[in-house]
Amino acid sequence: MKKGIILLIFATFLWSGNYICGRFLAPALPPILLNTIRWAISTIILFCLLILNRQKLPIFKNWKEFSIQGFFGVYAFSTLNYLGLQSISASRAGMISAGIPITILLFTPLILKGKIKIKAWIGALISIVGVVVLIQGKSSNSIESSIVGDAEILLSCVAWGLYTVFGKKYGKKIDPLTMTAGAAFYGTIFSALSCIGNVHVNMIHITKSTWICIIYVSTFASVVAYFAWNTGVKIVGAGRAAPYINLLPVWTVILGVLLLQEQISIITIFGGIITILGAILASL
Structure with a gap:
C-alpha cells in the first residue's frame, strides 16, 4: 500500500513539473509547436514500449x-495549458487545474450514465466557488491577458475531464498502454496540422535549457508519470487514488515559488x- 501511495505522489509531482516547464518555455516556443514536439517524442517512446511488450497498435481499427x-x-x-501559461503564472494555472475532478464528475452522468451522490455535487459546487474566488486574485500585470489565460486553463480542465471519462468508456476493450500510444499518435497529428500557417521561424528561440525542458x-x-500513476492506482485502487490528484496544484505552487520566484x-x-477542498469532497 505504501508503495502505491508513493507512486501516486510521485506522479503528481512529475505532472506539476509540466506547468513549470510550460511557463519557462513560453518565450521560447509557440504552444502548438511545443505540444507537437513533446508528443512526437512521447509517441516514439510509447511505440517502443509496445514493441518491447510484443503488443500491436490497431491505429486504423480503433481510429475513432x-x-x-x-x-x-x-x-x-x-495546447490549452501551454497557451494559458503564456499569460499567467504556473502556480495560478496549477490551482485552477484543481477543478479537473469536477469536470470529470460533470461528464460522468452524461457519457457513462453513472449516478453521482449528493455529497459529490456539493463538493463540485464548493470547487466552482473556489475557482471563482481564485480568478479574482490577479497574478498578471495585464487584466485582459490574465482573464484569457484563466479561460484557457479552465478549458483545458474541460478537455481533460472529457479525456478521462471517454477513457473509462473505451478502457473496457483497450488496455491503457495501447490507448495512450494511440491517443499520442493521433494527438500529435492534430497538433502538427495546427502548426501549419501558425508557426514561423522567428517565433522559435531554442537554447540548451529549452531542450532540457522539452525532454x-x-x-x-x-510517460514516466503515466506509468507511476497507473501502477499506484492498481495497488491502492481507483477510489483511494482519486483524491491524490489534488496534490497537483500543491506541488505546482511550491515549485512555482521555488524555481520561478512567482x-x-x-x-x-x-x-x-477552497477549490482543492471541494474537489477532495467530490472525490471521496
Missing part, C-alpha cells in the same frame, strides 16, 4: 477511440484552498 482521446487529452488539454515534458511528465496573492491562495 484514438482520435477522440488524442484530440481531448493530447491536443486540446496540453522533461516528453518523458518524465508524460508571487501569489492571498485571494488566489484562498480560492485555491
